[in-house]
Amino acid sequence: LAQSDTVKIGVILPMTGPSASTGKQIDAAIKLWVAQNGNKAGGKKVEVIVKDDAGVADTTRRLAxxxxxxxxxxxxxxxxxTxxxxxxAPIATQSKTPMVVMxxxxxxxxxxxxxITRTSFTLPQATLGLADWAAKNKIKKVVSLVTDYGPGNDAEKYFAERFTLNGGVVMEKLRTPLRGADFAPVLQKVRDAQPDALFVFLPSGQGAAFMKQFAERGLDKAGxxxxxxxxxxxxxxxxxxxxVALGVVTSQHYSAAHDSPANKKFVAAFEAANKFRPNFMAVAGYDGMRLLYIGLNGSKGQGGEALMNAMKGQIFESPRGPVLIDAQTREIVQDIYTRKVERVNGQLYNVEFDVQKAVKDPAKNRK
Ligand code: DHB
Structure with missing residues (x-):
């Protein structure tokens, strides 16, 4: 094939550093997509180039x-x-290069x-349902704890607004730094405040360390x-x-335990190809590739505005459930589930017990 018969997709991921699990998950999902769907789209050969930014923004910008x-x-x-x-983002704008945030x-x-379009989620989208659930389940006083940057600030704000609207009280809003989070000082504050519940957002990869310290400090035993x-x-x-994780209630768009034929197929294929379970990062990487393939088919392999337009308004069945790329906002619209950690066949899973259908990003709805 001649050079012009090939389109390249540049994937930039943290394959090393503190967010390496995100890179590992998305990279594995992209490879699974290509293995299942081939390397042709829009009449062209697709070549995926993966680069490691180690989670450092200056490196991401240079690689882009x-x-x-x-x-x-x-x-x-x-x-x-984030x-x-x-x-x-400025590189995407200046060069008119579509950017799929996974x-x-x-x-x-x-x-x-x-x-920019997106196949992951937004924190406001994932958070409101949990604030509703808490208010309906005998939780009156909450302390929030978030990582102090964009998604944490979104989670803190949207949780507090909705929970307060529902009659709840946020007693304290605590934040931890993105790098090198030591949860001991904030967990002591939570213990002292004695809320009915602690609401937490941390980026993927920090949950296990947090849970360990939550248990070590006896917060689970303190009610x-x-x-x-x-x-x-x-x-x-x-x-x-x-x-310690048993019974923890969360809300989000994806659980590996999601009960649908599409998800069972996805999880089985992913686990057969890898030594680990897919998480919400993997499903967004997989759907991001799907969106790019749909887009390239629509644009006949052209990039720029043609590819962008072909990705807008797409509806498809994801392993997470039905999704839509909102043509106005380029944002993903999806079901958000309330889940509880349970042991299923000897393994811990987020078991979905309630769903809000077709949730748009609430931060954009109100503009
Ligand atoms: C972001 C990163 C994460 O790992 C996550 O789980 C949610 C949000 C972020 O940086 O936007």
Whole structure:
């Protein structure tokens, strides 16, 4: 095939560093997509180039520039953390290169460039259902604890607004730094405050360390319920968390235990190809590739605005459930589940027990 018969997709992921589990999950999901669907789309051969930014925004920006200028990629994808996606947004705009965000989940990201779309989720989208559940389940006083950057700030704000609207009280809003989080000082504050529940957001990869310290400090025994976004009971780590995780209620868009034929097929194929369970990062990587293939088929292999337009408004059945790419906001619309950690056949899973259908990002709805 001649050079013009090939389109390249530049994927930038944290394959090393503190967010390496995000890179590992998404990389595995992209490989599974290509293994199952081949390397042709829009009449062209698709070549996926994966680069490691180690979670450092300056590196993401440099790699994106190189992929656009030297490799002439038709699209950029990946983006394991919010600052990495935001650092790349101006490059997408200037070069008119579509950018598929597969992990980062601060609401504002899709507003940073008209060339950004997203297959992960937003924290406001994932959080409101949990605030409703808490208020209906004898939780009156809450302390919140979030990582102090974009998605944590979104989670803190949307949880507090909704929970307060429902008559609840947020006693204290605690934050931990993104790098090198030591939870001991904040957990002591939670213990002293004696809330009915602690609401937590932490990015993927920090949940196991948090759970360990939550148990070591005796918070589970002190009668403080733990509620969280699904990032904390991440399927990548959940099964190793032990009994302390049992009963934790979370809300999110994906559980490896989601009961649908499409998910059973996805999980079986993923687990056959890898030594680990897919988490919400994997499903977004898989669907991101699907969206790019649909887009390239629609644009006949062209990039730029043609590819962007072909991705807008797409509806498909994901392993997570039905999803839509909102044509106005380029944001994913999806079902959000309330789940509880249970032991199923000897393994810990997030077992879904309630669902809100077709949830749009609430941060955009109100503008
Ligand atoms: C982000 C990263 C995560 O690992 C996650 O679970 C949610 C959000 C982010 O940086 O946007």
């Amino acid at each position: 520039q190189e992929l656009v200028v030297n490799d002439k990629v038709v699209a950029l994808a990946g983006f394991g953390l 600052p990495l996606a935001l650092a790349t 992990a980062a989940a601060t609401s504002a990201i899709t507003e940073a460039s008209p060339f 403080i319920r733990l509620i969280a976004t699904g990032d904390v009971t991440d399927d990548d780590q959940l099964n190793d968390m032990g009994d």
